[in-house]
Amino acid sequence: MSTKDVRRPYVPASFAAMVCVLAVVRQILREGRGWMDGNVGRAALLLSCLCVAAFVVMRLARKDMRPYGLLVVAAALVIASLVTTRALEVAQVHEKRLSHTPVSRMTLEVESDPTEGERGYRCRARVMLDGSSLGSVWLVCPTRPDRGAVLRCVGTYHPNDDDEWGVSARMQGIVGSVRASRVLESWSQEGPLSIVLRARQATLEALCPQESDERALLAGCVCGWRGALRDRGLDELFATTGTAHLVAVSGSHLSIVTMLVGALLGRMRLRRTRATVLLLMASGIYVLFCGMPVSAVRAWVMASMASVAGTAGRRSYGLSAVSITALVMALADPPVCGQLGFVLSVCSVSALCLFGPYATVVCASFADGIRVPRRVPKALRRRLHGARDAIVESFSASLVASCATMPLVAQSFGRVSLVGPVASIVLCVPFPALMFLGVLSIPLVRVPIVGRCALAACDTVAHVVLAAMRLVAGVPYASLPTQGWGERVTILVCLLALALFVFWPRVTTRRAGACLGALAVLFVVVTLRQEMGSHARICVLNVGQGDAILVQDGSSTLLVDAGADDATSNALARNGVLHLDAVVITHMHDDHYGGMQGLVGLVDCDAVYVGAGVKGHLPAELMQTINALGDIPVEEMAYGDTLHVGAFSLRMVWPTRKTDGTTNADSIQLYIDYQGGDGSLCGLLTGDAEQEQLAELINHNDVGDIDFLKVGHHGSSVSILPEQARQLDPEVSVASAGEHNRYGHPTRACVEALEDVGSLFLCTKDVGDVEVTPGITGPTVRTQSSSLLPFEE
Numbered sequence: 001m002s003t004k005d006v007r008r009p010y011v012p013a014s015f016a017a018m019v020c021v022l023a024v025v026r027q028i029l030r031e032g033r034g035w036m037d038g039n040v041g042r043a044a045l046l047l048s049c050l051c052v053a054a055f056v057v058m059r060l061a062r063k064d065m066r067p068y069g070l071l072v073v074a075a076a077l078v079i080a081s082l083v084t085t086r087a088l089e090v091a092q093v094h095e096k097r098l099s100h101t102p103v104s105r106m107t108l109e110v111e112s113d114p115t116e117g118e119r120g121y122r123c124r125a126r127v128m129l130d131g132s133s134l135g136s137v138w139l140v141c142p143t144r145p146d147r148g149a150v151l152r153c154v155g156t157y158h159p160n161d162d163d164e165w166g167v168s169a170r171m172q173g174i175v176g177s178v179r180a181s182r183v184l185e186s187w188s189q190e191g192p193l194s195i196v197l198r199a200r201q202a203t204l205e206a207l208c209p210q211e212s213d214e215r216a217l218l219a220g221c222v223c224g225w226r227g228a229l230r231d232r233g234l235d236e237l238f239a240t241t242g243t244a245h246l247v248a249v250s251g252s253h254l255s256i257v258t259m260l261v262g263a264l265l266g267r268m269r270l271r272r273t274r275a276t277v278l279l280l281m282a283s284g285i286y287v288l289f290c291g292m293p294v295s296a297v298r299a300w301v302m303a304s305m306a307s308v309a310g311t312a313g314r315r316s317y318g319l320s321a322v323s324i325t326a327l328v329m330a331l332a333d334p335p336v337c338g339q340l341g342f343v344l345s346v347c348s349v350s351a352l353c354l355f356g357p358y359a360t361v362v363c364a365s366f367a368d369g370i371r372v373p374r375r376v377p378k379a380l381r382r383r384l385h386g387a388r389d390a391i392v393e394s395f396s397a398s399l400v401a402s403c404a405t406m407p408l409v410a411q412s413f414g415r416v417s418l419v420g421p422v423a424s425i426v427l428c429v430p431f432p433a434l435m436f437l438g439v440l441s442i443p444l445v446r447v448p449i450v451g452r453c454a455l456a457a458c459d460t461v462a463h464v465v466l467a468a469m470r471l472v473a474g475v476p477y478a479s480l481p482t483q484g485w486g487e488r489v490t491i492l493v494c495l496l497a498l499a500l501f502v503f504w505p506r507v508t509t510r511r512a513g514a515c516l517g518a519l520a521v522l523f524v525v526v527t528l529r530q531e532m533g534s535h536a537r538i539c540v541l542n543v544g545q546g547d548a549i550l551v552q553d554g555s556s557t558l559l560v561d562a563g564a565d566d567a568t569s570n571a572l573a574r575n576g577v578l579h580l581d582a583v584v585i586t587h588m589h590d591d592h593y594g595g596m597q598g599l600v601g602l603v604d605c606d607a608v609y610v611g612a613g614v615k616g617h618l619p620a621e622l623m624q625t626i627n628a629l630g631d632i633p634v635e636e637m638a639y640g641d642t643l644h645v646g647a648f649s650l651r652m653v654w655p656t657r658k659t660d661g662t663t664n665a666d667s668i669q670l671y672i673d674y675q676g677g678d679g680s681l682c683g684l685l686t687g688d689a690e691q692e693q694l695a696e697l698i699n700h701n702d703v704g705d706i707d708f709l710k711v712g713h714h715g716s717s718v719s720i721l722p723e724q725a726r727q728l729d730p731e732v733s734v735a736s737a738g739e740h741n742r743y744g745h746p747t748r749a750c751v752e753a754l755e756d757v758g759s760l761f762l763c764t765k766d767v768g769d770v771e772v773t774p775g776i777t778g779p780t781v782r783t784q785s786s787s788l789l790p791f792e793e
Helices: 013-036 038-061 068-099 164-171 192-207 213-223 227-231 234-241 251-266 272-289 294-311 318-332 334-338 340-367 378-413 420-426 430-444 448-473 486-503 509-532 567-574 590-599 620-628 691-699 722-728 748-755
Strands: 107-110 115-117 120-129 132-141 149-158 174-188 415-417 479-481 534-540 549-554 556-560 582-584 608-611 634-637 642-645 648-654 669-676 679-685 708-710 732-735 760-763 770-773 780-783 788-790
Touching: 013 068, 013 164, 013 318, 013 334, 013 340, 068 120, 068 132, 068 174, 068 318, 068 334, 107 132, 115 227, 120 174, 132 149, 164 174, 164 334, 192 213, 192 272, 213 227, 213 234, 213 430, 213 448, 227 234, 234 415, 234 448, 234 479, 251 272, 251 294, 251 430, 272 294, 294 318, 294 340, 318 334, 318 340, 334 340, 340 378, 340 486, 378 415, 378 420, 378 486, 420 448, 430 448, 479 567, 534 669, 534 679, 549 642, 549 648, 549 669, 556 642, 556 648, 567 590, 590 620, 648 691, 679 770, 691 722, 722 748, 732 770, 748 760, 760 780
Parallel strands: 132 174, 556 582, 582 608, 608 634, 679 708, 708 732, 732 760
Antiparallel strands: 107 120, 107 149, 115 120, 120 132, 149 174, 415 479, 534 549, 534 770, 549 556, 642 648, 648 669, 669 679, 770 780, 780 788
């Protein structure tokens, strides 16, 4: 079978309507009630026109252009715009009412599983006031509430801000947040749903998901509870291997439940209609049991539509089913379009309907060359060929789904996995086996001996799954950061998908091999570029209110401090860094080490350096992150120790004694020097050290006239004195601070002290990344928002 035998799929008008509605509703939710004003309304109109144009092109490719399709699309867009605008108006009314209502009068119904954070347990809760619903809020509670619990609390309500977090909340239908200081009353809901939720809670207590990685995985993929996966750091493993969809309850999970229940009903010899109803009821109960994730609800509705169509003697068309299901859910509850899980689910299923058969044939053209020798018995040979075909189908489905969801994943998580299809092949046997055993074990976990045996079998299979995932995650460049490339990836994937559908090229083994060869060459070129590294430079990264300084020369790379959060991994991606020889953490404040967590699965690291005496005082979360990065050593640096990064040498000049690293005065200070054919450069990296520590450095003659100064403590008022600025006389001074930070960094006193001695003062909050490179006549500066600035001595 070749690609010419795979017909170009029919594209129903409901699919075009669904794509337009999802795109426009998400745009409206993102912008709020003022979406019709100015550029926002034009952007929504442009999105609609692009979607309709794509639909027309796809229909013309099939020579099937009937006008009613455009009418369906137009009607869906009008209805969606009206419904979404009305939903935003209602949300605004609810926000105003909640702002004037004491929290103690509200009744809060917990709708999601709580996750533990620094300020308590955070979950989604529905607000009830005088018997009416006022929407959903983020609830932060001092004690852990059960899902389905009803609470009365004392606390404060905060409406959504206009920042990124507030926009994300609005898109999901959240009208604000409630921070509870004390729980006055708590009770369980009554009804069938409460019975299912109590059974789920009892199952989770029997599983003990916090005890091991295997139990955390079992709880996530069978019960839909992902709290232990996050707590144990397994979510990074799934993100790296591109297998997060495996623990998101969806169609594959429902198919296993349906298979088990169907086998049981088959022995009862029921009529087809009754058996279908019972199957739908059983799968629906399982969706409730898992907490009703939108991907599972979507899959259940699609299965219901297909079952009803089959009972009525009509054939169901997958693309129409997913389109109609998504349209109904979007028009009934517009904020569902703002939930990433729903959009990812719809994208992957739609892509499988459109391109799944084509991809399977292309992949099979390679696999056809793998034949079992004729001397193998015929029955065994047939089974081996069947296994080969199953692997090909699994690989092609994963490849299509990965490509379809790549734009959303790239923009939402700042990374894409390159090993997703390979991981799907590796897990195509053990993961369904884990699901099968897990679903069978749910009713047995409370039985003393049988339950223990069932869980032991699940633990064994889960161990195999995790070992396979860790093996795949260890492949170099398993996932790549995409910071700044999200929109380009989206445009590229959409254009390629449209071109593939329109031209529907016949693929031969030779052509496919040529394409794979070109991709391999591109990968090698990119890899070599990464390995060759960069020119000699010091780059103060824009990571908000934190510090992260990159030192590079060729393939040698060092990071001094790691910022506060994922902004560091994004900045490294922006600068093309996928490997670090080492990270130096100047002191134990989270705005200097918090970003280490974001490196897991994205950036390899060979070692971590801290000050003398600090190793025994590392924070628990930092130790957990270092362990997640792999078996890397933690070394201590003492006064006078030197690190080499290519032609750069970094000598530790402070502190002169052992410390615990807990104060700004304990910050490691590094004198950096470069001597090469392309020039010279000397400077001082200060961490959060201040005037007193700087004075001791100067008095001990550890540092003198320098070219470059990384200003201490983000440019605070006590970072440097005018006299110290004259003694150091830096040509370039750079402070790292966050935009609109509450500390007022950098302060006017600091800026004036350095500018008065002729130093160019730059701050990352104003100009982004600041790169300083050696020069023959002085340093050269390049910023993220401007061009080269040379200095002459």
